[in-house]
Amino acid sequence: MSLRDRKRARTRQALIDAGAELFERQGYDGTTVADIAAAAEIGTRTFFSYFASKEELLFPDADERIRAAEEAIASRGPDDGPADVLLRALRTSARDTDLLSPIAARRIELIRTVPAVRGRALQIQLDAQRVIADRLAEAFPDRLDPVTAAALTGAFVGAVTGALQVLLAGPVTDAQAVRTALQTATDVALAPWQHHTARGAAART
Structure with missing residues (x-):
């Protein structure tokens, strides 16, 4: 990163903190x-060059999670x-994100107590699901149509969201334990899809 990029990253993190x-x-x-x-020692106008609103500040990693999914789809192997x-x-986004x-x-x-935040969280989740589902349907046209791609993505995002709501509701001090719990939750949610797509691929060979 350039010096300018590092300064922007520090200011962004100062705003989040x-x-x-x-x-x-x-x-x-x-x-x-x-x-x-x-509190971050910048001007109010400068705030808006980093975040559109104080709601947006609560979701600083939303774009990164979508990019992680798009990159995983784009770099898929022939057996994936x-x-x-x-x-x-x-695994990539959990490793790169400070879950604690x-x-x-x-x-x-x-999200639990403020309707405006809950509404923004739902909108971000729905937008992410739509983007990821579209990419999956494009990448696996022989396995997924738009409806099944949306269902698979919904199961995945729902598992992550539900697990995080439970995990972060109380004091948590072990990031690896959170990552492991997320992996378990998504494994459970996606198990039927793994079996389904494997059977479908075998039937076509």
Whole structure:
């Protein structure tokens, strides 16, 4: 990364950290964009070059997770099935994401208690599912149609979301334990798809 990129990354992280602290201390509704910018020692206008709103600050890794899925699909091997590439994407994004960061804990809490945050979380989830499902259907036209691609992606995203809601509801100190639990949850959710796509591939050979 260039010096400019490193400075932007530090400022972005400072905003995320400031937001997490202020949301916990002042509450979500009691915290403004100006408060977060001041805590990060930048101007309010500069805040908007990093995040569109304080809701967006709660979901800093949303785009990275979609990119991880797209990269896993694009780099699939000849023996990989749709479920395989989704599980690989999870391993990549879980490894690169701080699952125990303060913002992750605040996000789960605020999704439960603040309608605006819950609505934004649902929109991000639905948008991600649509993008990933479209890529899967394009990559595996012999195994998935748009409906089955959407169903598979929904099972995957639902397993991750549900597991994180439970895991981060209480104090968690072991990131590896969280990653292992996510892997278990998605293995359970995608097991029928792994068997289904394997049988379908065998029947066509």
